[in-house]
Amino acid sequence: MISEERLEKAMRFLAETDLQSAELKTQVERKDYLVDLVRKRIFLGVTGNIEERKAKAEQDPEVQEAHEEYLEAMLEWEKLRAKRATEELIVEVFRTLEASRRQGRI
Secondary structure (H helix, E strand, C coil): CCCHHHHHHHHHHHHHCHHHHHHHHHHHHHHHHHHHHHHHHHHHHCCCCHHHHHHHHHHCHHHHHHHHHHHHHHHHHHHHHHHHHHHHHHHHHHHHHHHHHHCCCC
């Protein structure tokens, strides 16, 4: 059973992490954009046919570093998103249990 105290904890967490979730999602989008910019800049600065230039750009340390930063931002956002999903599930289970209790099924 989920207590009202646990429900309050879940609701508080959700309320307190709205902004953080939005900021992390924005950070992910920003890092993705920066990876693309770096990749394109490197692509324009190397020689060879298109496939060779793409490969050289992907192997460039600056592109790899930008991609790693993107993945780190994605990890932080996904961790918060997963925790928020768990807390949302707790709220839904509590609501379902309360509805059943009111109907006399529990």
